Amino acid sequence: MTALLRRQALPLALLLALALVPVLGVQDGFSLGLLARAMILGIAATSLSLLVGGAGLASLGHAAALGIGAYAVATLDLLGITEGAVVFPAAILAAALYALLTGLVSLRTGGVHFIMITLAFGQMVYFATSSLSALGGDDGYTLYGRTEFLGARLLEGRLPFHYLCLGLAAATWLFCSMLLESRFGRVLRAAKEEPMRVRALGLSPYPYRLVAMTIAGALAGLAGALMANAMEFVSPAILSWPRSADLLFMVILGGVGHLHGALLGALALVLAEEVLSHLWDHWRLLFGPLLILAVIFLRGGLAGLPALLAQKLVQTLDRRAR
Amino acid sequence: MAPLLELRGLSKSFGALAVTRGVSLAVAPGEIHAVIGPNGAGKTTLIHQISGTLRPDAGQVLFRGQDVTALDLPARARLGLARSFQITCIIPGFTALANVALAVQARSGSSFRFFRRAEAEEALNAPARAALERVGLGHRAGAVAGTLSHGEKRQLELAIALASAPSLLLLDEPLAGAGPEETARLVALLRALRGDYAILLVEHDMQAVFALADRISVLVYGQLIASGTPEEIRAHPEVRAAYLGEDELA
Numbered sequence A: 001m002t003a004l005l006r007r008q009a010l011p012l013a014l015l016l017a018l019a020l021v022p023v024l025g026v027q028d029g030f031s032l033g034l035l036a037r038a039m040i041l042g043i044a045a046t047s048l049s050l051l052v053g054g055a056g057l058a059s060l061g062h063a064a065a066l067g068i069g070a071y072a073v074a075t076l077d078l079l080g081i082t083e084g085a086v087v088f089p090a091a092i093l094a095a096a097l098y099a100l101l102t103g104l105v106s107l108r109t110g111g112v113h114f115i116m117i118t119l120a121f122g123q124m125v126y127f128a129t130s131s132l133s134a135l136g137g138d139d140g141y142t143l144y145g146r147t148e149f150l151g152a153r154l155l156e157g158r159l160p161f162h163y164l165c166l167g168l169a170a171a172t173w174l175f176c177s178m179l180l181e182s183r184f185g186r187v188l189r190a191a192k193e194e195p196m197r198v199r200a201l202g203l204s205p206y207p208y209r210l211v212a213m214t215i216a217g218a219l220a221g222l223a224g225a226l227m228a229n230a231m232e233f234v235s236p237a238i239l240s241w242p243r244s245a246d247l248l249f250m251v252i253l254g255g256v257g258h259l260h261g262a263l264l265g266a267l268a269l270v271l272a273e274e275v276l277s278h279l280w281d282h283w284r285l286l287f288g289p290l291l292i293l294a295v296i297f298l299r300g301g302l303a304g305l306p307a308l309l310a311q312k313l314v315q316t317l318d319r320r321a322r
Numbered sequence B: 001m002a003p004l005l006e007l008r009g010l011s012k013s014f015g016a017l018a019v020t021r022g023v024s025l026a027v028a029p030g031e032i033h034a035v036i037g038p039n040g041a042g043k044t045t046l047i048h049q050i051s052g053t054l055r056p057d058a059g060q061v062l063f064r065g066q067d068v069t070a071l072d073l074p075a076r077a078r079l080g081l082a083r084s085f086q087i088t089c090i091i092p093g094f095t096a097l098a099n100v101a102l103a104v105q106a107r108s109g110s111s112f113r114f115f116r117r118a119e120a121e122e123a124l125n126a127p128a129r130a131a132l133e134r135v136g137l138g139h140r141a142g143a144v145a146g147t148l149s150h151g152e153k154r155q156l157e158l159a160i161a162l163a164s165a166p167s168l169l170l171l172d173e174p175l176a177g178a179g180p181e182e183t184a185r186l187v188a189l190l191r192a193l194r195g196d197y198a199i200l201l202v203e204h205d206m207q208a209v210f211a212l213a214d215r216i217s218v219l220v221y222g223q224l225i226a227s228g229t230p231e232e233i234r235a236h237p238e239v240r241a242a243y244l245g246e247d248e249l250a
Helices: A002-007 A009-023 A029-055 A062-078 A084-106 A111-130 A158-181 A183-193 A195-200 A205-231 A241-254 A259-279 A283-297 A302-321 B043-051 B073-078 B096-107 B122-134 B150-163 B180-193 B206-212 B230-235 B237-242
Strands: B005-014 B017-027 B032-036 B058-063 B081-084 B168-172 B198-202 B215-220 B223-228
Touching: A009 A029, A009 A158, A009 A259, A029 A062, A029 A158, A029 A183, A029 A205, A029 A241, A029 A259, A062 A084, A062 A111, A062 A205, A062 A241, A084 A111, A084 A205, A111 A241, A158 A183, A158 A205, A158 A259, A183 A195, A183 A205, A183 B096, A195 A205, A195 B073, A241 A259, A241 A283, A241 A302, A259 A283, A259 A302, B005 B043, B017 B032, B017 B043, B017 B058, B017 B223, B032 B043, B032 B206, B043 B073, B043 B081, B043 B168, B043 B198, B073 B081, B081 B150, B096 B122, B096 B150, B122 B150, B150 B168, B150 B180, B180 B198, B180 B206, B206 B230, B215 B230, B215 B237, B223 B230, B223 B237
Parallel strands: B032 B198, B032 B215, B081 B168, B168 B198
Antiparallel strands: B005 B017, B005 B058, B215 B223
16 A cells, blocks of 8 residues: 555645645636546546557547547437436447447557547547437537436536546546556557567457457546536537547646546646636637647656656756765 | 477568578477578578468468468467567566566466556566576566666567477577677577477577587578588588588588
8 A cells, every 4th residue: 555655646646636626615616617627538538548658559539439428428318318327337338339349440450540540430420420410410419417316416516526527537547557557458568569579479469459448438438428417518529539639638748658647638738728718819829839848848748747857856956066 | 209390391472582482391399490591591581480470372380280370470379389589579668577477477367357466466477587587687687678788688588488388489590689798698598498498590600500409401592401410511512502601610
């Protein structure tokens, strides 16, 4: 346990900080809504980080799994089903199935082809949802209410929803960390670095990658179900390809190779978007250069920042001492 | 004794270039069989066809009496065919121990285990440590593989091959790029493995080959021109003419 605390001090501090936000007095709907959205995107980004950082699979269609989770909620809502014990498993299974089926095909390719084919599958889902007239097509679908649990409207309250999102973000991070350190994760990581070595040992990377994609899809589906509840609205925008790019960017900004970086990246992106959009109408002009600078100067991402600063500090002190 | 590995009339062409032409040879259990030949003779292509990275155009590969011609690299590895690579093929970001433990993991039980920390599994680490000790790399178990010296990486590759408990070791130029001291250490190591493992060795270092091999096959332009004991190969006129300089054999 102490070993875990030492190795994972940074992610645990991050989760603790998020848990303390409401305690420290920030309880207004706007701020907590923003944080909830960041944490939900953080769950999706963490699952993508499992693929990118763990298995070397840069999917540009991950928002499709997120969107399928959200659309599962909307579809069931349309049918009058709002019971969480049905809605959440359905959203997770639908997204996992999507990831499994597209993985079967896309994992036959690699590199740029993998990126393009995941993008193509994502676009297929995007156009399919755009033409779903029963769910509002391009205009989207407004939920009648949030998902219930045995008739109780647990998700309506701001605080319960905040802590539910936080708990699931923490669980996702813990689950993905364990996966990467297991035998399964070892094969994934080895196949990312040197697939020929793995094959020469008698292990074909394909089934391992497929399972990883399915798991990541399931987690994105969970995030999608939460997102539908957070916004009480679902439209094709949730699974447009720029959303996939955003998720990928959260992973990179947070630091590929640090799972908790994805949550950090999601928080940074959502909050920066919020702050910058208040400063200037054309904030996207500022946003672009900021992102480029972050990629150039933060090699280890935001998650690598504390180590980088500590290193700089030690260097400065060394120079002073001399 | 039935051969462990048998090649029957193996042929492979890349376009108009015939790289392997009707190669037949057999490796008996426990013997070190070296394949030598000048650059461009098709040695690595031959290794690729034996390990399953390349599919031959014609001919058969038999391993432990079973026709494995249609099997790919992972399937042949599971049957007990371990290979090392001419260009070092390790996981640079893993520790030396984790590299070898992965090989142990590949042959023992399922890798579809999702929750226990693999690094903490003594059942994987103990055999991995033993393999590292055997190649003389025990003291470097905790080092990140990418930071090892070239010679140490070659040793690590051998440890990985040994840890997968193979019945045949396929070594593609294990001495490539090693300095004189490292070479001496690796040759001693390979000699110590004789008898425990059958080894098919492709190597440029003639001194090492003649010191180690029980039998030698000579490949020239994709064809085997001779096969026999080191003495026979040394005396073979065609081999001398085609490949070996007079003084190299002195």
